[in-house]
Amino acid sequence: MSHTTTSPSNRGSLRRSGRNLLKLLGGKAVNVPLGLLQISLTIHLLGDKGYGFLILIHSFSQTIGDLAEFQSWQTVLHYGFKPYTNNDIPLLQRVLRFAFFLDICSGIFALIIGFLCAVYFGSYLGWPAEWHYLGIFYSFSVIFTTSATSNGILRLLNRYDLIAIQGTVANFTRVLGMFVLIYIGGELVDAVGIWMLAAILNFISFLTFALYQLHLHGLLKGFLKGINQGPTKNLPGIWKFAWNTNLNMTFSLAFKQITTLVIGGTLGPIAAGYYNIANKIAEAMAKPIALLQSTLYPEMVRSWQSSKPSHLYKMALQITMFAGVFTSLVFLILPYIAVPVMHLLLHKDSTPETLTLLYWLAGAELVLIWGMSLEPILITTGNTTGAICARGIDVLIFLPMLYSSIGYWGMAGIGPATVIAAFVLIILQAAFMFMRKKRNSVIQ
Structure with missing residues (x-):
């Protein structure tokens, strides 16, 4: 694994950022129409109320997941860049182990909180009583929303092309699922199942891409070797950084899913x-x-x-x-x-x-x-x-x-x-x- 350690030039950074943007745009060129198509198909299948309910339970799941998630992709970039460029594999692996640890903890926490909130507060979230059980079922999908470390790994390794490909997985699954349900005469419960499947496949694809790239770069060899040395050795301030970035994302939710929940x-x-x-x-x-x-x-x-x-x-x-x-x-x-x-x-x-x-x-x-x-x-x-x-x-x-x-x-x-x-x-x-x-x- 070889890396350049020269200081970046302004023009070089802009070019690299532009290239990565083009890779992401390649995915969005597919993802945006897919997203709009799945909206149209879902409304055609379920009507305004059914689609609105599906959006509410999905926004609830995303909100709980984002609240619990530590945004460990930022930790991977902030603490992983120097060891990656300096070929310090043990230190980089320690950063990645810490980030995966955060993902696991946040996933378990999100699952518990999501289930309890769905059971006891569904009526306050605008869920119709006859569909409350579907909201409880969908709350289990929160455990599949914690993919921040996988995201960070692909960014660190400059694999924005894979991020672009992965970004189409959920919408493609929903579109395909809605086509099938329209053909067979599916109902709301079937649509909830399709959206749950999309969340699972989205998580699996992200993790698979990240682990495969780590394998290609020789970063999985001996990955657990230094686990007994503690997760934050030679990583000063990493806990504070992780908590602060998590809190920052928590507040940013007000413009996204929380607004949907309030409405x-x-x-x-x-x-x-x-x-x-x-x-x-x-x-x-x-x-x-x-x-x-x-x-x-x-x-x-x-x-x-x-x-x-x-x-x-x-x-x-x-x-x-x-x-x-x-x-x-x-x-x-x-x-x-x-x-x-x-x-x-x-x-x-x-x-x-x-x-x-x-x-x-x-x-x-x-x-x-x-x-x-x-x-x-x-x-x-x-x-x-x-x-x-x-x-x-x-x-x-x-x-x-x-x-x-x-x-x-x-x-x-x-x-x-x-x-x-x-x-x-x-x-x-x-x-x-x-x-x-x-x-x-x-x-x-």
Whole structure:
């Protein structure tokens, strides 16, 4: 196993990030239409209410999994980059063992909490009483949501092509399953089973790709040899980093699955389904650029650990300008495609309220794209506390605002609350970034 240890150049990092982005886009070029197709097929099979319920139990499972998951992919990159480039296999294996340990613990914890919450709180989540047992059954899928270490391994080894391939597994399984169920006349219980199968195959494919790449790089040989030396030897601060990145992701959930759960609990499964569809379209349009954030982390780690902070900030600025301008131009076409796309997915004309929500959510995505480099900078430079505080303050503002907006205006209140929260988040992240940068300048 040989690696280059030369300091990265700004142009080289951008090229490498661009190549990795193209690999991910190759997967998304398949995954986005697959995702929209599975929405259309599922609504055709189950109707608005059935689809909304399926989204609610899936969002519940993802929420519990994300809350429990330690985001160990960031730990793999942050602590694994130097031993990987220096060919220090024992230390790299220790990092990977620690990350897998986190995944196992979070998976067990998620399974217990998910099952208990499904049993006792399903009615508060907007689950119809007659389908409560299906929510309990689907809660077991949370154990298959902890694939962060596998993700980190593929990023560390620069195998974004495999990440792109793996990203299509779940949607392909759902699409194929929905086609079969429509043909044989399947029902909601069958659809829940298909979505459970998709979660299992998604987990297995991720783990298989990661382990096979470790084998090819000679990193599985003697993998358990140093296990008696303790999981964190020569890895100072790794527990703090793992906890901080986990807390940061916990707060970021407010913009994803938790929003769906709040809508389902207050407005019902049909409204949750409409929100999910509008959000999927907005995310799909921003996805090509949003994927840049996942390719930025390795390049930022290379820059920071090679003592090239000026390169890190310059690269982030270049990426942000390109991403913001490009996404702004792409979103100009949204008013021309929104109506036919929504009709295609819903099999009927969408309500003006749903279209308005789509435009608000697209605006929130655009705001977040303009701030996409801020969180990777905070985490890469070791300011995980700043990242947590920014997310935490934003959540404390967003959730009460979301509840009150829904209470006053119903579904029409979701969009403005989401856009305001997006602005608050990037302002806070920028403030914490500049404070850390200024403090580092004073120390130097």
